[in-house]
Amino acid sequence: xxxxxxxxxxxxxxxFHLTAGHVIMWLIGGAFIxxxxxxxxxxxxxxxxxxxxxxxxxPLAPLVGEGNLIYLFYHYGLEWEVIPCLIFLGIGxxxxxxxxxxxxxxxxxxxxxxxxxxxxxxxAILLGFNIKEAASIGIIGGADGPTCIYLTTKLAPHLLGAxxxxxxxxxxxxxxxxxPIMRLLTTKKERMIRMKQLRPVSKLERILFPLVxxxxxxxxxxxxxxxxxxxxVGNLFRECRxxxxxxxxxxxxxxxxxxxxxxxxxxxxxxxxKFLKPQPIFIFFLGLVAFAFSTAGGxxxxxxxxxxxxxxxxxxxxxxxxxxxxxxARVSQKIGQQADPKNFLLMHAMxxxxxGVIGTVTAAGMFLAMLK
Amino acid sequence: MGEWNYVIKVFVFGFSGVFLGLILxxxxxxxxxxxxxxxxxxDKETIK
Numbered sequence: 303x304x305x306x307x308x309x310x311x312x313x314x315x316x317x318f319h320l321t322a323g324h325v326i327m328w329l330i331g332g333a334f335i336x337x338x339x340x341x342x343x344x345x346x347x348x349x350x351x352x353x354x355x356x357x358x359x360x361p362l363a364p365l366v367g368e369g370n371l372i373y374l375f376y377h378y379g380l381e382w383e384v385i386p387c388l389i390f391l392g393i394g395x396x397x398x399x400x401x402x403x404x405x406x407x408x409x410x411x412x413x414x415x416x417x418x419x420x421x422x423x424x425x426a427i428l429l430g431f432n433i434k435e436a437a438s439i440g441i442i443g444g445a446d447g448p449t450c451i452y453l454t455t456k457l458a459p460h461l462l463g464a465x466x467x468x469x470x471x472x473x474x475x476x477x478x479x480x481x482p483i484m485r486l487l488t489t490k491k492e493r494m495i496r497m498k499q500l501r502p503v504s505k506l507e508r509i510l511f512p513l514v515x516x517x518x519x520x521x522x523x524x525x526x527x528x529x530x531x532x533x534x535v536g537n538l539f540r541e542c543r544x545x546x547x548x549x550x551x552x553x554x555x556x557x558x559x560x561x562x563x564x565x566x567x568x569x570x571x572x573x574x575x576k577f578l579k580p581q582p583i584f585i586f587f588l589g590l591v592a593f594a595f596s597t598a599g600g601x602x603x604x605x606x607x608x609x610x611x612x613x614x615x616x617x618x619x620x621x622x623x624x625x626x627x628x629x630x631a632r633v634s635q636k637i638g639q640q641a642d643p644k645n646f647l648l649m650h651a652m653x654x655x656x657x658g659v660i661g662t663v664t665a666a667g668m669f670l671a672m673l674k
Numbered sequence: 675m676g677e678w679n680y681v682i683k684v685f686v687f688g689f690s691g692v693f694l695g696l697i698l699x700x701x702x703x704x705x706x707x708x709x710x711x712x713x714x715x716x717d718k719e720t721i722k
Contacts, residue, residue: 402703403703403707406699406700406703406704406707407700409696409697409699409700409703410693410696410697410700412696413692413693413695413696413697414693416689416692417689420685420688420689423681423684423685423688424681424685427681433677433680433681433684436681437684504710504714506710506714507706507707507710510706510710511703511706514699514702514703514706515699515702517702518695518698518699518702519695519699522691522694522695522698523691523695657696660695660696660699661692661695661696664691664692664695664696665688665689665692668687668688668691668692669684669688672683672684672687672688673684
């Protein structure tokens with residue numbers, strides 16, 4: 303029998319081990335929960351992430367150490383790469399590639415909107431991050447949460463919490479960040495450009511796209527295969543129309559279950575000892591830079607393309623090249639309608655929007671190929 | 675200096691790799707659409 307007294311029992315309570323850092327992290331967790339509930343900022347992720355931050359910052363609580371509950375979510379879900387890939391299955395099942403197939407030029411806008419990823423990569427190096435950390439921070443500019451998590455887990459796992467929070471926070475703030483940049487880089491005349499209605503896309507083209515996409519992307523960046531395979535198989539479920547049950551599960555139950563584990567696992571990386579350093583502040587700043595440059599990259603390439611194209615494209619759809627589906631496309635539609643209320647850009651903007659997802663995964667694959 | 679060379683290489687190869695990937699995908703999509711158009715058109719003629 304172990305000897306114990308009132309003192310030893312009291313020492314085993316959390317009170318004697320509580321630090322100011324823990325309390326600060328509770329406040330940060332509480333702030334995320336507040337933003338999610340009161341301001342509707344990415345609530346599906348910020349509620350579990352916020353609560354996880356709150357929960358893992360209790361001293362002595364067996365949650366994050368090896369073998370403990372939330373550690374298991376982190377270990378099997380993120381370290382084993384399962385969660386981001388399963389989320390991509392759901393995203394693929396929800397994505398309509400029709401607008402992109404109808405106007406494949408929009409793939410170029412998805413590529414140019416990765417400009418922020420590479421500018422921020424440079425910026426992070428200048429701020430003293432090492433090359434792997436810089437790549438994981440740069441990918442925030444792709445506005446694609448699962449890809450950001452996937453790359454960070456592989457290159458700089460100690461930055462996972464800050465990177466994931468920055469990526470999802472800025473994705474929620476797309477309607478605030480993008481419009482000033484869009485107005486700054488375009489004239490009213492350009493914002494009023496009306497685009498020709500997209501052609502209908504046949505069922506066969508839709509079915510073939512995930513197969514063609516898998517071949518092209520995996521041959522170029524094999525390191526992106528886990529994400530791309532899940533993305534395209536999800537999309538095949540959607541387009542083949544013979545696996546309704548698998549489609550519904552991928553779009554709903556599975557995606558929701560995995561989102562719970564993702565939120566808890568990401569939040570668990572934000573323990574006071576690791577998080578309360580200057581690094582996360584730099585990451586939040588760099589994330590904003592990344593989003594701004596990605597938005598600008600898409601718009602500027604659209605303007606450049608207009609110099610050569612007979613049928614002009616509205617440069618506002620370029621900003622939708624940052625993945626953030628479908629919020630970035632909705633922002634293009636909104637700003638376009640402010641210039642011309644009868645202009646409907648939403649479907650045109652969905653092309654670069656979904657191309658941006660593929661662009662970000664390709665950028666992540668390139669980083670992995672060069673830095674892993 | 676050596677590290678900066680590497681950083682610049684990652685920047686150049688990475689960004690151009692993204693463009694190359696998506697340009698090839700664009701061409702593949704256009705080619706697929708073309709084949710689909712040709713073959714489905716022929717099917718329709720055959721049915722007639």
